[in-house]
Amino acid sequence: MDWGLANRMHRMFSPATHNTVMLAVDHxxxxxxxxxxxxxxxxVAPLLPYADALALTRGMLRHTVPPTxxxxxxxxxxxxxxxxxxxxxxxxxxxxxxxxMRLNVCAVALSVFIGAPHEHExxxxxxxxxxxxxxAGMPVMAITAVGKELEKRDARYLALACRVSAEMxxxxxxxxxCEGFSKVVEGCPVPIVVAGGPKLDSDRAAxxxxxxxxxxxxxxxxxxRNIWQSDHPVPMxxxxxxxxxDKATVNEAMDILAAEKGPEVAAPxxxxxxxx
Ligand code: R5P
Numbered sequence: 363m364d365w366g367l368a369n370r371m372h373r374m375f376s377p378a379t380h381n382t383v384m385l386a387v388d389h390x391x392x393x394x395x396x397x398x399x400x401x402x403x404x405x406v407a408p409l410l411p412y413a414d415a416l417a418l419t420r421g422m423l424r425h426t427v428p429p430t431x432x433x434x435x436x437x438x439x440x441x442x443x444x445x446x447x448x449x450x451x452x453x454x455x456x457x458x459x460x461x462x463m464r465l466n467v468c469a470v471a472l473s474v475f476i477g478a479p480h481e482h483e484x485x486x487x488x489x490x491x492x493x494x495x496x497x498a499g500m501p502v503m504a505i506t507a508v509g510k511e512l513e514k515r516d517a518r519y520l521a522l523a524c525r526v527s528a529e530m531x532x533x534x535x536x537x538x539x540c541e542g543f544s545k546v547v548e549g550c551p552v553p554i555v556v557a558g559g560p561k562l563d564s565d566r567a568a569x570x571x572x573x574x575x576x577x578x579x580x581x582x583x584x585x586x587r588n589i590w591q592s593d594h595p596v597p598m599x600x601x602x603x604x605x606x607x608d609k610a611t612v613n614e615a616m617d618i619l620a621a622e623k624g625p626e627v628a629a630p631x632x633x634x635x636x637x638x
Pocket of ligand 1: 386387388389417505557558559583584589
């Protein structure tokens with residue numbers, strides 16, 4: 363791996379733990395103003411100091427993140443379909459490597475849609491992006507997207523999608539956690555980070571997901587909704603960091619979450635009418 367590419371990788375993945383906590387806020391590129399991401403700048407600002415990398419599009423980077431930010435950027439460079447379409451796989455590379463370099467980002471990311479109508483194009487786009495990335499010293503992260511078919515997220519499918527992405531030359535693969543996740547990791551020779559997916563029932567469930575993913579070989583998370591749709595985004599991110607970097611158990615992470623939240627303020631009781 364050339365020095366520039368290796369340096370960018372090491373800025374995102376801790377040299378001490380080899381893991382990363384990426385904060386994903388790229389949802390708007392196909393979902394529009396997602397709940398709690400309507401004002402992305404306001405959502406991101408308090409979280410930024412606790413993220414090892416921030417994943418977003420060039421539009422949101424330029425308009426919502428101050429250029430004084432030191433956090434490595436993972437730039438989403440694919441797009442071209444929105445949730446108004448049934449088929450979300452009709453994507454292309456929408457941001458050039460030249461613009462990624464100009465933005466001084468640490469990685470570029472695009473979705474691959476294995477088994478979807480535009481599987482072929484998405485894989486060719488990945489190959490082309492890796493060609494450009496190798497030239498520029500820019501890591502490429504492949505995202506194994508499932509579109510609206512969330513039920514696709516099983517080990518057999520994800521193992522295939524991750525392996526194909528690595529074979530195309532991706533330097534990092536982002537995928538989903540699933541039962542039998544270690545099989546997905548086993549077949550993929552590059553670091554895997556896991557997305558959170560739609561908001562889970564509880565903060566604990568998201569922490570459990572992260573704990574299981576790390577235990578089964580993930581090199582970190584690239585999580586969005588389960589952080590910024592939580593009622594306590596910063597404490598949640600700190601608790602996730604403890605899992606990813608400090609080997610915290612779920613109970614220990616829950617303790618961190620509780621401590622960071624501070625004392626819950628009890629709702630004022632209704633006053634009983636006093637006898638006159
Ligand atoms: C899709 O919109 C993006 O790839 C997200 O970055 C990815 O799904 C991670 O975000 P979340 O944890 O909300 O699924």
